[in-house]
Amino acid sequence: MDRFRELTVFLRVVDTGSFSRAARDLALNPSTVSKLIGRIEERLGTRLFARSSRVVRLTADGEVFRAGALRALEALEQAEVEITSLRTPIAVKGTLRIHSLPAFARYQLAPRMPAFLARYPDLHVEFLLSNETPNFIEQKIDVSIQSGQLVDSALIGRKLGTSRWVICAAPSYLTANGTPVTPADLKDHNCLNFTPEIPFREWPLNNGRSRNITRISVSGSISSNHG
Structure with missing residues (x-):
């Protein structure tokens, strides 16, 4: 056998x-x-x-x-x-509804759309761009591109790639407020952040030498639901 x-x-x-x-x-x-x-x-x-x-x-x-x-x-x-x-040629037609993180759609999906639609000319693509996790049923979403861990076990996930986050500041801000040396110092700084409903609100940090991730909470006078 x-x-x-x-x-x-x-x-x-x-x-x-x-x-x-x-x-x-x-x-x-x-x-x-x-x-x-x-x-x-x-x-x-x-x-x-x-x-x-x-x-x-x-x-x-x-x-x-x-x-x-x-x-x-x-x-x-x-x-x-x-x-x-x-x-076997595949006849692809109808409407494809894609939910995506706005930044991923702008820099990764948009440049590829002309070639994609040239390959499937009978397809109509609709984008729903947001950082929030969508309701697949109510919003009739076919594909969702998200960052982080797959929460709903009923979904089928495929890894598309990895992204890297860095902490940065304007030189003028550091001149006026000082440069943080440790993650704990960030609590005393005015940090840009996402609004509460966005899952990236906690900042994941490591020391650059290991995969151990520490998540910290920061605060500031400006927040947004969009990067």
């Missing part, structure tokens, strides 16, 4: 929580499923499932293998989609 089939059977056992139900879904003999999982475990030298008379659950190693199996199947499916799309 090939590796693709192995992964399919393994993930079906994970989804159903049962060897017998997985076998029924895949039209296999339960003993075949059990032997297959045992063969994978023997090859890896570890147990993927903790078994009891009623429960089949993943071990810690099983969780790691599950994540890798999902990535492998997703990569295979994506490869098939890409090959198929090269051979």
